[in-house]
Amino acid sequence: MSADLIIVGGGAAGFAAALEAAEAGASVLLLEKQPDTGGSSAMSGGCLAFAGTDMQQAQGIEDSDDLLASDLRELGGGEADDALIGAYVSNQLATYEWLKAHGQVFSPVLEASSGQSVPRVHTVDPADMVRLLAARCRATGRVELRTGASAKHLLREDGRVTGVAVLRDGVLSELHAPRGVLLASGGFSRNPELVHRFAPDCAGAVFIGGAGNVGDGLRMAWHLGADFRDMPYIKGTFGKHPTDEVNDHSCLAVYKGAIAINQDGHRFVDESLSYKLLGAACLKQPYGAAFQILDDPILRSGDNQVRILDFERRLEEGLFLQADTLEELARQIEVPPEALTQTVATYNAAVTAGEDLAFGRRHLVHNHGALVRIATAPFYAYPSTAAVYGTYCGLRVDARMQVIDVFGAPIAGLLAAGEVVGGLHGSAYMTGSALGKALIFGRIAARTALGNAGG
Template sequence: MSAASHRFDAVVAGGGLAGLAAARRLATAGLSVALLEKRDRLGGSSAMSGGWFALSGTPVQRRAGVEDSDDVFLADMIDTGGGDADEELLRALVARQTHAIEAIDRADAWTDELKVSAGMTVARAHLIRIRDLLAQLEREAVAAGAVLLRGHPVDGLVTERGRVSGVRSADAVFAADAGVVLATGGFSRSRELLRLFVPDQAAAMQYGGVGNTGDGLRMAWMLGAGLADIGHVSGTYGQHADASDDEHELLTANYLGGILVNARGERFADESESYKVLGSAVLGQPGRIAFQIFDARVRAQSRPGVPLSDMDRIEELGHLHSAPTIRALAQDLGLPGGALERTIDRYNDAVVGRRTDPFGRTGLVNGVGALRPVDAGPYYAYPAVTAMTSTFGGLRVAPDASVRRVDGSAIEGLSAAGEVVGGFHGASYMTGTALTKALVFGVEAADAIARG
């Protein structure tokens, strides 16, 4: 489109899961809508993600005999966030999960993969075929008349008498009579914002959608938007330092029974903690690296094609070390002689109750699952770092996705959804809640605009 003014009922900035969900919902509600995506392709971090969604009371859980409920889901999120998350938002997330479930149904994107992961007390992480879901939302949005424009970075919000009335992209203005949805993702690719908000995390490997430089955050901030959870942003532990943007290499063998050791061959944390908590801990270790050490019993639990559990793929990529004995493994990794053997002996003693675990580990993940000694050779090691995959703090919003100023008042005409938003996580993060919130509140933002 050339230098001009374009008029729509609504404009969505950003074409990841939240943006596509919003554009599709707005268009199917009969509004004219333009989605502007900065990059030449849609998808953002959503397309790179593992595809785990946190959902409760689903048919997948029922088939697997997992007892879960909205109340337990809510309680787990509150607990994971250390009481710092916005409970009103969490209640809305749980109550409106149906938005996500319906979209996944329409895309036929369910799998039967279900597991307990960070922050959960029951198996609630559902593996969804994320690319099928995104493709379906895109198809539905286009079929309903949404205009999807790639290569169109939004670089400013237009206001009239204090109300957001459109966006600017290069030399064009896109008027949005009913409202603008910011769905520009987080700031995991902005070293500047990471240094500003969480300087102790700025050394993490930058990851996530290449366009995710916090643009929406800055634009709303200029209008007085409040922020939530921003100081809690932390990287995710478990990625190889050489992972490419096209394929993440996140592995959490620690949740299957492995341990973590630093470059001195020593443990430094309760390995069942959230990978965000571990991410921060690893940034404080020598060389900012930790090795996931595990035995053949854990290796046998690899799930090819299942993100976070696919050891086969990591071996294919040449990033998994193995050796018949702990001593040989330590030599291969260049760890100080004897240290790894001592560490594993002590850990195994704690598992069988001969001593107390100095880090308080009592379960595989989040306190759930019985521990087993690391004693069945051959032995394996995965050297991994902390990657800033997503930044779970962001704009303060109300449950209807309207953006709130520092004083709590609404910025008229402006909604936000997805990773650009904060308030859902507090101090830490439950696996799968980033995708669930992006989908649920993309729809919610659209509904609020359509209601007028």
């Protein structure tokens, strides 16, 4: 069996690449080892980081490629690959328009979140988005999807990747693709061995992700000498309720004005930082846990269209603790009342004075939003820990999504996109850039494969 291009992984990156290739006239074989498609993409918060869109312009939000690139570089802490930032930024607006042209509908509300200087969270229902891309792929008549197909190793001829060995229904077969193989197989948050190897500091985190995210693609490329990027910077996302088994997503009231306190009742971090850095700080606190403390106006400022800001639904589900006074709230969460009241009083004074001497917080999130006091009853606490939703690191690729080996050379015929790729995020993470890079890099990888059949 053969096709022009084989894609391993049926999430956003895989389907975006498949659709891009099919619309260019190529035949595509898309392999997904799970019974259903979607992976971590379908489980995500549905946030996409786009800049300069018509939605932003209509709402008077000034954003640009330059500001997006600047935010990504700042967040990356000097560790992100500037070529990948350039690839993301130069293709992001076209991908937004491409999604719209294929019928994708975005929530009308734009939010600012982790790492964003202006509101650029364009929200979708992620599972519906993957289903939409899959339907568009089927409509081309050029994409064959095989579920329950587990890729085992890559095939090579004369140094070039030409296919993949696949186990399906107990039968191992070899599939070939003259245009090469694209790995869109996700990360490894479901593989305790790899997590322990690369992220031992996350041992206390909650692990959430697609059931198939065990690092298959990473290992297959590793076997051929692929290099890695960003492995030391795996971090959990702050804001996951420790005992909530219904909602997979974090709650980030801190980005609307809440503060984070530990079990002793003290703040421990600048709450405007990337939620990856907040997660790392949280895991260092007693019991690896914290509380987000907020008042009624902050709770009411949430957005039920954005999963990480959907406060009222979580209140209805009983996940927030509520009290008429800070002292009563402190007793409910078993924090010293005098410590909590003093912490809030000190923070409110800092907001009034315009200077947070304790941790240097200046904005609600990154460089956006004026700080607000926590002063209007009722008061709320949201128990929070860190959750590893994705590993945000992986294979080293160039700006054309060719996988690069440990000696700095492309592995002929092998491309990668989505969570299996490292290099874009560096030491921290912008909301929407993971789902964004899945789509953007998937499309780039497909174009590279079709334009370079000979290597």
